[in-house]
Amino acid sequence: PQTIYLADYTVPAYHVDSVHLTFQLHPTATRVTSKIAFRPNPESADRAFYLHGEHMKLISARIDGQPVDVSLTPDGLTADVPDAPFIWEAEVEIDPQSNTALEGLYLSNGMFCTQCEAEGFRRITYYPDRPDVMSVFTVRIMSDLPVLLSNGNPTDSGDGWAEWHDPWPKPAYLFALVAGDLVAHSDSFTTSEGRDVALNIYVRADDIDKCAFGMEALKASMVWDERVYGRAYDLDIFNIVAVDDFNMGAMENKGLNIFNSSAVLASPETATDANFERIEAIIAHEYFHNWTGNRITCRDWFQLCLKEGLTVFRDQQFTADTRDPAVARINDVNALRGRQFREDAGPLSHAVRPDSFVEINNFYTATIYEKGAEIIRMLMTILGEEDYYKGLTEYFDRHDGQAVTIEDFFACFGDDDPRLAGFSRWWHQSGTPHVTIEQAWQGSELTLTARQETPPSAQQQHKEALPIPLAVGLIDADGRDLTPTSVLMLNDTTQSWTIDTRTTTPAWRDTNASASDQQNSDASDAPTLSLNRGFAAPIILHADQSENDLLRLMAHDSDTFSAWEAGRTLALNTLGDMARGIKTPSDAYVDAWCLSLRSEDRAPAFRALASALPSTMDIATHLKSQGHTPDPQAIYDARETLSQQFAEAAQDSLQRLFAQHQVTQSYRPDAEQSGKRALCGRILGLITRLDGGAEAAKQHANADNMTSQLTALGCLIGTEHATKSLEAFYQQWAHERLVIDKWFGIQIGQAAPADASKVAKFLTEHEAFNVKNPNRFRATLGALAANTAGFHTAGGSGYALLADWLITLDGINPQTTARMTSAFETWAMWDSARGEKMRVEMKRILSTPNLSSDTTEMITRILG
Ligand code: HT7
Numbered sequence: 081p082q083t084i085y086l087a088d089y090t091v092p093a094y095h096v097d098s099v100h101l102t103f104q105l106h107p108t109a110t111r112v113t114s115k116i117a118f119r120p121n122p123e124s125a126d127r128a129f130y131l132h133g134e135h136m137k138l139i140s141a142r143i144d145g146q147p148v149d150v151s152l153t154p155d156g157l158t159a160d161v162p163d164a165p166f167i168w169e170a171e172v173e174i175d176p177q178s179n180t181a182l183e184g185l186y187l188s189n190g191m192f193c194t195q196c197e198a199e200g201f202r203r204i205t206y207y208p209d210r211p212d213v214m215s216v217f218t219v220r221i222m223s224d225l226p227v228l229l230s231n232g233n234p235t236d237s238g239d240g241w242a243e244w245h246d247p248w249p250k251p252a253y254l255f256a257l258v259a260g261d262l263v264a265h266s267d268s269f270t271t272s273e274g275r276d277v278a279l280n281i282y283v284r285a286d287d288i289d290k291c292a293f294g295m296e297a298l299k300a301s302m303v304w305d306e307r308v309y310g311r312a313y314d315l316d317i318f319n320i321v322a323v324d325d326f327n328m329g330a331m332e333n334k335g336l337n338i339f340n341s342s343a344v345l346a347s348p349e350t351a352t353d354a355n356f357e358r359i360e361a362i363i364a365h366e367y368f369h370n371w372t373g374n375r376i377t378c379r380d381w382f383q384l385c386l387k388e389g390l391t392v393f394r395d396q397q398f399t400a401d402t403r404d405p406a407v408a409r410i411n412d413v414n415a416l417r418g419r420q421f422r423e424d425a426g427p428l429s430h431a432v433r434p435d436s437f438v439e440i441n442n443f444y445t446a447t448i449y450e451k452g453a454e455i456i457r458m459l460m461t462i463l464g465e466e467d468y469y470k471g472l473t474e475y476f477d478r479h480d481g482q483a484v485t486i487e488d489f490f491a492c493f494g495d496d497d498p499r500l501a502g503f504s505r506w507w508h509q510s511g512t513p514h515v516t517i518e519q520a521w522q523g524s525e526l527t528l529t530a531r532q533e534t535p536p537s538a539q540q541q542h543k544e545a546l547p548i549p550l551a552v553g554l555i556d557a558d559g560r561d562l563t564p565t566s567v568l569m570l571n572d573t574t575q576s577w578t579i580d581t582r583t584t585t586p587a588w589r590d591t592n593a594s595a596s597d598q599q600n601s602d603a604s605d606a607p608t609l610s611l612n613r614g615f616a617a618p619i620i621l622h623a624d625q626s627e628n629d630l631l632r633l634m635a636h637d638s639d640t641f642s643a644w645e646a647g648r649t650l651a652l653n654t655l656g657d658m659a660r661g662i663k664t665p666s667d668a669y670v671d672a673w674c675l676s677l678r679s680e681d682r683a684p685a686f687r688a689l690a691s692a693l694p695s696t697m698d699i700a701t702h703l704k705s706q707g708h709t710p711d712p713q714a715i716y717d718a719r720e721t722l723s724q725q726f727a728e729a730a731q732d733s734l735q736r737l738f739a740q741h742q743v744t745q746s747y748r749p750d751a752e753q754s755g756k757r758a759l760c761g762r763i764l765g766l767i768t769r770l771d772g773g774a775e776a777a778k779q780h781a782n783a784d785n786m787t788s789q790l791t792a793l794g795c796l797i798g799t800e801h802a803t804k805s806l807e808a809f810y811q812q813w814a815h816e817r818l819v820i821d822k823w824f825g826i827q828i829g830q831a832a833p834a835d836a837s838k839v840a841k842f843l844t845e846h847e848a849f850n851v852k853n854p855n856r857f858r859a860t861l862g863a864l865a866a867n868t869a870g871f872h873t874a875g876g877s878g879y880a881l882l883a884d885w886l887i888t889l890d891g892i893n894p895q896t897t898a899r900m901t902s903a904f905e906t907w908a909m910w911d912s913a914r915g916e917k918m919r920v921e922m923k924r925i926l927s928t929p930n931l932s933s934d935t936t937e938m939i940t941r942i943l944g
């Protein structure tokens with residue numbers, strides 16, 4: 081496989097003025113006829129005519145109506161063409177039924193559908209399949225199937241055919257086609273510009289009762305983008321289609337979004353609160369791409385974060401506005417730490433705007449998405465909201481209809497603005513910065529010294545200092561804010577600031593003083609620093625705050641995120657020490673945890689998050705960062721012991737809290753109700769530790785919504801009620817594939833470490849297991865990889881089972897296989913015996929004959 085470098089970018093040799101496509105759909109022999117108007121690009125010195133094309137049979141080719149000889153290459157064709165505008169016509173044949181890779185045109189349960197990002201269009205017809213070639217598409221679909229859809233607006237239709245025209249120039253990766261026996265949940269929307277838009281969610285007939293929530297989320301997203309970013313929708317119709325076999329969550333094709341069923345279908349009986357929240361966010365994300373991605377797209381795939389990071393930030397803003405902002409931020413940060421920090425600390429670390437790649441499908445990563453979003457968030461923090469939105473408006477005005485770069489985007493904010501000096505390093509430099517904070521007191525003056533360091537990574541040995549916005553607050557012994565949140569800019573490797581805490585309005589000032597030669601205050605009434613409020617910067621903080629300070633922040637910090645963060649730090653310290661066998665939890669911490677569970681001052685959703693323990697992987701990462709080799713089983717045991725201790729300590733109030741927070745109104749998946757259910761779920765877990773599952777079995781049998789039922793089922797795993805409840809659940813839901821995914825996932829995810837790979841193996845032999853369906857595969861093998869202590873059992877059975885199945889899947893679906901190899905990315909974190917077993921399995925995968933380039937690249941990078 082060939083490495084592609086950003087530095088080698090050249091403009092396309094030909095522009096495309098228009099594309100006409102005709103599809104004669106057939107499951108095994110679909111004919112695609114293309115008529116494409118090419119024009120030499122005067123900015124290109126290159127006159128070579130090259131079209132991408134894979135997995136298809138060329139039937140005929142013409143230029144300006146005359147048959148032409150072409151030279152076929154393994155991944156495309158070349159031909160001699162006139163040195164003037166010309167019309168290319170081709171007919172190709174493709175086989176959707178045998179397309180299990182789910183890229184290009186494929187069949188899913190009898191429905192034709194497409195996935196073209198990043199390079200799927202080249203499996204549909206010969207074309208310059210690169211994002212900077214934008215054109216206007218007209219598509220004619222011929223099929224007996226009742227619903228025939230493509231991008232843009234419908235222009236004409238008849239018996240067995242339909243025609244669509246998309247007036248907005250777009251790259252081929254945004255092309256889409258759907259044909260199937262579908263029904264629509266329909267609605268309409270009038271934009272702020274007065275355009276009436278027909279809205280449809282197309283699904284199989286059985287799923288029509290699961291569309292209402294998605295439709296409401298779509299309309300809310302349309303209103304939000306008009307209100308917050310001034311962006312209105314620009315076609316007469318917006319269609320969403322739910323597809324069962326899909327590699328990722330959803331795809332933002334112009335006017336025709338295609339969704340994984342799991343990312344759009346929801347009813348109270350079949351979907352959990354978490355599903356509803358995810359659906360809302362994904363619908364918003366894909367809709368927001370209409371401007372950040374579609375109207376303005378990427379010049380090349382190195383600029384992927386331009387559309388993805390920005391759009392994730394926009395969907396995070398939407399969720400924060402629609403739900404509880406602090407809870408939303410905690411969820412964002414949990415996801416960032418769980419996926420992106422982990423990626424950045426291992427062999428797959430890469431810059432948000434990388435310089436090279438082999439297989440672009442392998443770069444749809446947490447770094448490009450989530451860290452990309454954090455960079456936009458910091459841009460807003462540093463500039464302030466007004467200048468941030470001014471810059472975005474400038475971006476939309478300047479680049480509408482173009483394919484652009486991160487540099488073009490950044491220039492819209494005034495890239496010579498002194499506030500942004502060095503900021504672009506965030507896009508180019510990989511790795512998570514570690515920031516160490518020291519504090520020193522002299523009388524009432526506090527000096528805060530911050531030092532940053534980003535560890536070297538394989539691809540970037542030398543790291544530079546980054547501009548880091550440190551959002552800090554100071555609270556007094558009674559928990560009152562002494563200052564509002566201040567953003568201190570850490571631009572250098574080390575910087576200090578001083579504040580006199582006794583003045584009436586204390587304010588930070590730059591200082592050269594170093595904290596190191598001064599005294600730490602041990603007075604218990606000294607104010608406490610609240611650091612990195614709202615997680616304003618994506619950094620790893622080392623502040624070494626005392627247990628007293630952390631308890632104070634946990635109880636009183638006015639920044640809700642930081643209150644949660646203090647509780648998390650206490651939990652990490654406690655569990656890390658327990659796993660190493662050096663300490664038991666302090667009474668003060670256990671009391672504070674009980675108090676926080678009961679605290680009426682905080683929202684139930686927050687209390688549910690605050691009472692959850694950090695994941696086994698989080699604790700392992702914490703131990704590793706302190707120089708210890710984590711033992712997954714010891715961490716699992718520590719979590720179990722502490723949970724039991726919490727249950728016993730809170731015993732007297734559990735039943736009362738459980739009853740008090742029950743939802744009695746009819747089901748709504750909103751922040752208020754889902755927060756209460758989350759808290760009750762947490763409490764049910766504790767009650768189960770004390771009653772052996774009696775209460776959970778009752779809830780499982782009587783629940784009228786999936787959140788309550790699945791929570792109860794999760795609690796019951798490992799109890800005497802497990803077998804019966806799992807069987808009853810399966811019988812109840814055998815006809816609902818998305819619910820059966822949950823059934824697969826929960827048994828493996830909640831299994832005790834010694835059982836996890838046995839349960840997973842058993843379920844891969846279940847009649848409902850289907851290796852070709854990515855959702856089912858992820859629900860099974862993905863759940864195994866996510867059960868940290870279960871996947872990393874000392875014998876290595878988890879590694880071997882996953883490797884076996886990745887080898888099988890690679891011949892079917894390389895994209896999903898390659899993504900799931902990341903389960904092995906932590907091999908260097910564990911003891912050498914585990915690490916070696918993981919490497920052995922990776923080498924076994926790598927030695928598989930005809931392994932895909934996707935998987936080959938991933939395993940090669942992980943092995944290092
Ligand atoms: N832009 C999309 C990314 C994507 C994708 C989606 C589904 C299947 C395969 C895919 N390859 C790339 C989704 C998004 O970020 O919105």
Ligand code: ZN
Pocket residue numbers: 365369387388391
């Ligand atoms: Zn996206």
